[in-house]
Amino acid sequence: MAKARTIGIGIDYSATSKSSLEWAVDNLVDTGDTIVVILVLSPKSDPVNKKLFADTGSPLIPLVELKDISVCKKYGITPDPQLFNILDTVSSTKRVKVMGKVYWGDPKEKICEAVNHLNLDSIVVGSRGLGPIKRVLLGSVSSHVVQNATCPVTVVK
Template sequence: MAKARTIGIGMDYSATSKSALKWAIDNLIESEDIIVIILVLSPKSDPANKKLFADTGSQLKEPGVCKKYGITPDSELFDMLDSVSRDKMAKVVAKVYWGDPREKLCEAVNLLKLDSLVLGSRGLGAIKRVLLGSVSSYVVQNASCAVTVVK
């Protein structure tokens, strides 16, 4: 039997990040893999009590967790995660980081020892990408694991 893999999914609740999750469920995640939903929040929302996520991750559906950490609950996301957990017996956890998404996603790859990371692409044009920077481009260039960008 193959070793369970740890697969990270960059999540910001956008349609593109949900498409990335759906792609990973349909094409990548296998029985008993570990799925880590990685949320990167603004440093302005950095709560003093973030230790729970820093050490262990959390189940986002636990009562009060979303509210405590300033995370918007999303029933569509929860349904997708419930399905993959039930259908493929995958373990699902969430990790929340505060700061620059480019840096924090690369940090998460190393800290969580991810085998793979899946991100959505906002599809910025060339000019916007130069002005705003591209999280996915940065992560592809700097992450120490395989990165899949889903358009």
């Protein structure tokens, strides 16, 4: 049996990030693995727990707590039934441990920090499909992660 892995998945609630989660569930995640959903929220948001965890991100939040409205409020998480449904399904069907981790700041930097903090075996991110001009002007999270992460990166279009 293969060694259980810890797989990070960057989520921003967009259709693209949910597609990348679904791709990871269908193609990458195996029984016994751990999925860490990485949520990078705006540095302007100011939930109760941000002051405690602004530098390191939140503690790992088990799925059952991640779905709790009061926990969502503490961390500034937007409860997303579709996202929770996908995570519940993979948790039960593949016996995968699902955790959440919340950061505040620049997604490019925070996702790369998460790779190191969490000792991820792999990271999956979505791509909005920006053209070359927009990518240069706006910066691409997926491009930055591919160039700077210290583990394998999968970009899902």
